[in-house]
Amino acid sequence: MSQENSLFNIGVVERETGIGKDTLRVWERRYGFPAPVRDQNEERLYPGEQVDRLRLIKRLLDIGMRPVKVVGLSLPELNALLNEAPKNDPGYSPELFEFVELIKAHQGGALRIALNLALFRQGLPEFLSKTISPLNQLVGEAWLRGEIRVFEEHLYSEQVTSVLRAAIASIRNPAGTPRVLLTTLPGEEHSLGLLMAEATLSLSGAQCTMLGVQTPIGEIVLAAQAHQADIVALSFTLSMPPLQIKSGLQQLRQALPRQVALWAGGSGVARQRKPEDGVQYLGALSDLTEALDLLRQG
Amino acid sequence: MSQENSLFNIGVVERETGIGKDTLRVWERRYGFPAPVRDQNEERLYPGEQVDRLRLIKRLLDIGMRPVKVVGLSLPELNALLNEAPKNDPGYSPELFEFVELIKAHQGGALRIALNLALFRQGLPEFLSKTISPLNQLVGEAWLRGEIRVFEEHLYSEQVTSVLRAAIASIRNPAGTPRVLLTTLPGEEHSLGLLMAEATLSLSGAQCTMLGVQTPIGEIVLAAQAHQADIVALSFTLSMPPLQIKSGLQQLRQALPRQVALWAGGSGVARQRKPEDGVQYLGALSDLTEALDLLRQG
DNA sequence: TCATGATTATGTCCTAGACAAATTTGACTT
DNA sequence: AAGTCAAATTTGTCTAGGACATAATCATGA
Numbered sequence: 001m002s003q004e005n006s007l008f009n010i011g012v013v014e015r016e017t018g019i020g021k022d023t024l025r026v027w028e029r030r031y032g033f034p035a036p037v038r039d040q041n042e043e044r045l046y047p048g049e050q051v052d053r054l055r056l057i058k059r060l061l062d063i064g065m066r067p068v069k070v071v072g073l074s075l076p077e078l079n080a081l082l083n084e085a086p087k088n089d090p091g092y093s094p095e096l097f098e099f100v101e102l103i104k105a106h107q108g109g110a111l112r113i114a115l116n117l118a119l120f121r122q123g124l125p126e127f128l129s130k131t132i133s134p135l136n137q138l139v140g141e142a143w144l145r146g147e148i149r150v151f152e153e154h155l156y157s158e159q160v161t162s163v164l165r166a167a168i169a170s171i172r173n174p175a176g177t178p179r180v181l182l183t184t185l186p187g188e189e190h191s192l193g194l195l196m197a198e199a200t201l202s203l204s205g206a207q208c209t210m211l212g213v214q215t216p217i218g219e220i221v222l223a224a225q226a227h228q229a230d231i232v233a234l235s236f237t238l239s240m241p242p243l244q245i246k247s248g249l250q251q252l253r254q255a256l257p258r259q260v261a262l263w264a265g266g267s268g269v270a271r272q273r274k275p276e277d278g279v280q281y282l283g284a285l286s287d288l289t290e291a292l293d294l295l296r297q298g
Numbered sequence: 299m300s301q302e303n304s305l306f307n308i309g310v311v312e313r314e315t316g317i318g319k320d321t322l323r324v325w326e327r328r329y330g331f332p333a334p335v336r337d338q339n340e341e342r343l344y345p346g347e348q349v350d351r352l353r354l355i356k357r358l359l360d361i362g363m364r365p366v367k368v369v370g371l372s373l374p375e376l377n378a379l380l381n382e383a384p385k386n387d388p389g390y391s392p393e394l395f396e397f398v399e400l401i402k403a404h405q406g407g408a409l410r411i412a413l414n415l416a417l418f419r420q421g422l423p424e425f426l427s428k429t430i431s432p433l434n435q436l437v438g439e440a441w442l443r444g445e446i447r448v449f450e451e452h453l454y455s456e457q458v459t460s461v462l463r464a465a466i467a468s469i470r471n472p473a474g475t476p477r478v479l480l481t482t483l484p485g486e487e488h489s490l491g492l493l494m495a496e497a498t499l500s501l502s503g504a505q506c507t508m509l510g511v512q513t514p515i516g517e518i519v520l521a522a523q524a525h526q527a528d529i530v531a532l533s534f535t536l537s538m539p540p541l542q543i544k545s546g547l548q549q550l551r552q553a554l555p556r557q558v559a560l561w562a563g564g565s566g567v568a569r570q571r572k573p574e575d576g577v578q579y580l581g582a583l584s585d586l587t588e589a590l591d592l593l594r595q596g
Numbered sequence: 597t598c599a600t601g602a603t604t605a606t607g608t609c610c611t612a613g614a615c616a617a618a619t620t621t622g623a624c625t626t
Numbered sequence: 627a628a629g630t631c632a633a634a635t636t637t638g639t640c641t642a643g644g645a646c647a648t649a650a651t652c653a654t655g656a
Contacts, residue, residue: 006516006553011608012545015484016514021609022639029612030637041646043609048516066619067637106524108507109472151521154481154509161510165463174407183452186313189487189512209406211452212459214487216314218304218346223449226404243617243638247310255304273618309639319640320608327643328606339615341640364650366605541607541648571649 007037007045017054018239024054031072053078059144062238064271082144096135103139103156104148112159119163124171124203128196128285132160136192157192164195168202176207178230178295181223183211185234185248193235193266200288201233217248221255231261231295236268245272253278261295263288305335305343315352316537322352329370351376357442360536362569380442394433401437401454402446410457417461422469422501426494426583430458434490455490462493466500474505476528476593479521481509483532483546491533491564498586499531515546519553529559529593534566543570551576559593561586 013034014021024044028034034054036044046054056078060070070078095118102111119127139156142148180201182194191213198208209227211220224232232252236245245268253262253276265282275281282288311332312319322342326332332352334342344352354376358368368376393416400409417425437454440446478499480492489511496506507525509518522530530550534543543566551560551574563580573579580586 006549009609012484015512020639023637025610026638041609043646051516068635109470149517149520151509151513151517151524154513154517155507155521158508158510162463162467165460166467169460169464172407186310209453210456211449212456215449215452216349218349219447219449219452222447223453226449241638251304307640318608321606323641324607339640341615364605365607539607 006048008048008051010036010044010046013046013051013054016051017058019054019058027067027071031067033072055150056144058239059140063144079146092134092138093130096131096138099131099135100138100142100148103152106152106155108155108159111156112162115159115163119167124167124199125285125289128200132164132196133285157190160192161195164192164199168195168199168208171199171202173202173205173207176202176205178292179207179209179227180231180233181209181211181220181227181229182233182235183215183220183223184213184236185220185240185244185252186214186216187244187248188234188236188240188268189213190235190237190239193237194233196285197233197235197265197288200285201292204289204292206292217252217255220252224256224260229260231263232256233263233265236264236266238267238271240268242268242271245269246276249276249279263291304346306346306349308334308342308344311344311349311352314349315356317352317356325365325369329365331370353448354442356537357438361442377444388432390432390436391428394429394436397429397433398436398440398446401450404450404453406453406457409454410460413457413461414464417465422465422497423583423587426498430462430494431583458490459493462490462497466493466497466506469497469500471500471503471505474500474503476590477505477507477525478529478531479507479509479518479525479527480531480533481513481518481521482511482534483518483538483542483550484512484514485542485546486532486534486538486566487511488533488535488537491535492531494583495531495533495563495586498583499590502587502590504590515550515553518550522554522558527558529561530554531561531563534562534564536565536569538566540566540569543567544574547574547577561589 008016010021010024013019013024024034028036028044034046034050036046036050039045053075056075057070060078060081061067070081073081099111099114102114115131118131122130139148139153143150143153182198182201184191184194194210194213198210202208209223209229211223215223220232223229234249234252245264249262249264256262261280262278263280263282265285265288269281270283272281280291282291306314308319308322311317311322322332326334332344332348334344334348337343351373354373355368358376358379359365368379371379397409397412400412413429416429420428437446437451441448441451480496482489482492492508492511496508500506507521507527509521513521518530521527532547532550543562547560547562554560559578560576561578561580563583563586567579568581570579578589580589
């Protein structure tokens with residue numbers, strides 16, 4: 001792997017893995033992993049190899065595994081577990097693997113061109129549902145298997161962002177209805193889902209106001225008021241802890257006026273067990289246009 | 299203000315303000331602020347008003363004030379302090395205030411159009427140095443004075459991002475030299491600085507690979523290798539703690555091959571006291587083109 | 597006026613315990 | 627076999643209060 005010799009303190013590990021300090025310490029106590037060395041001051045120093053393992057563990061937890069089953073397993077054991085795991089292979093189209101090959105070959109420019117070709121061949125809705133969505137999943141799975149690295153995922157995200165932003169710029173509708181405010185809650189730093197939603201909604205004639213990621217709850221309320229938004233749309237990835245999603249949606253729903261609809265989408269909300277009252281959960285992008293039609297009729 | 303009645307637990311406050319849990323607790327012990335109420339379980343609950351104050355305090359610390367001077371002051375006292383503070387007013391051009399007015403009026407579309415006009419009137423380098431850079435500062439100061447809100451800043455960032463990304467898309471040079479890898483370290487989540495750098499470098503004929511924000515240090519090293527980068531360029535805002543910047547640059551410099559240059563820019567690095575060995579600090583965007591020319595000659 | 601050493605300020609880390617909420621387990625019923 | 631409910635377990639996050647390295651400020655002397 002990388003940085004075999006490097007040592008990281010607990011703050012750096014928290015930032016690099018997204019696992020909180022408290023959690024890192026309590027895992028060590030309960031499961032015996034991670035097992036950092038100590039400096040002269042009895043402070044934890046995590047070897048780079050363990051940080052890599054923690055990143056993998058984080059992703060496994062994100063897809064639903066339980067800590068007691070995965071924290072503490074060695075890398076070979078983790079990989080064995082991955083191969084055993086039920087593969088819900090939705091039969092990826094061969095074209096998708098070509099994109100993955102471009103990522104692995106670090107051909108950022110070629111990747112963007114190929115994505116653009118697919119966009120204009122398929123049209124935006126199909127491009128999002130048949131190419132980008134499954135490709136996101138495929139890339140995530142390839143990362144789990146160790147086939148692609150974090151920086152390669154970053155490269156991929158960047159190219160998709162570039163393509164989607166260009167598309168949105170050309171279909172934006174400043175006078176559309178309803179008015180939709182797009183953002184994420186603090187803690188959710190991924191914007192790809194938002195861009196996909198903005199593209200879909202804009203194409204359906206809605207007027208989108210993008211606020212970017214991590215808007216404080218109180219500010220979302222003010223923004224909805226200022227823009228007279230009919231809908232506040234939030235996006236959640238798997239990296240967002242389910243509890244934070246739940247309480248965030250509760251707080252926001254309570255603070256938002258009744259007549260403003262609250263929509264939540266992304267892989268993070270698919271996990272939510274009990275739906276919140278007054279929050280519309282959107283599992284797929286197609287649900288977005290449906291919900292939009294419904295709202296326009298009602 | 300907003301959310302007068304809402305109560306937030308310490309985890310939410312950490313995420314919403316960017317101030318760590320440990321820091322929040324130790325401030326309470328030392329300065330008597332924040333002064334959260336407790337729930338039935340003796341856990342801290344911060345009133346929304348105090349969260350707003352904490353956000354302001356965070357920004358004041360970011361611009362160089364000391365905790366003992368600002369943590370614990372009431373809102374009126376903080377505002378008084380702001381008015382006393384030496385105004386290093388660089389004589390903002392009147393045009394800039396028109397942009398601010400558009401932000402205050404929540405005219406996102408008009409703002410983007412106005413920015414685009416300025417871009418094509420001034421040309422990219424002048425647009426960045428004479429419009430975007432001072433406007434960023436102006437917006438930040440207006441926030442400090444309570445004239446604009448967080449969500450309005452988000453709106454502004456989004457429009458600038460949109461304009462810059464469109465510009466970059468049209469001047470990108472896939473065969474340029476040198477090769478530059480652009481990203482931020484974990485903890486730095488702002489990408490505007492990166493986009494400004496990418497625009498500047500692309501215009502100067504460099505080949506830019508954007509990795510987005512928050513790439514782990516080990517992954518930056520691998521990415522530099524994969525792309526045969528000549529330069530790794532990082533961006534830091536004021537919200538990034540100086541200590542994290544310092545140690546991050548040290549670690550990265552150590553892990554990166556000698557022949558790969560490491561450039562660091564943004565308002566966050568202007569604060570750094572002692573420069574790191576082997577790291578080029580770029581205070582302004584103009585330094586970027588200079589450094590590029592120098593590197594091409596040498 | 598500038599450098600140098602002493603002092604204070606500051607963020608981050610430590611241990612060890614606790615608890616609410618979520619999930620799993622297991623018994624029981626339909 | 628499948629559903630329901632309560633008990634048991636798991637899990638993340640919070641608490642207190644102490645400690646220390648390093649940065650910033652202050653005081654002293656050249």
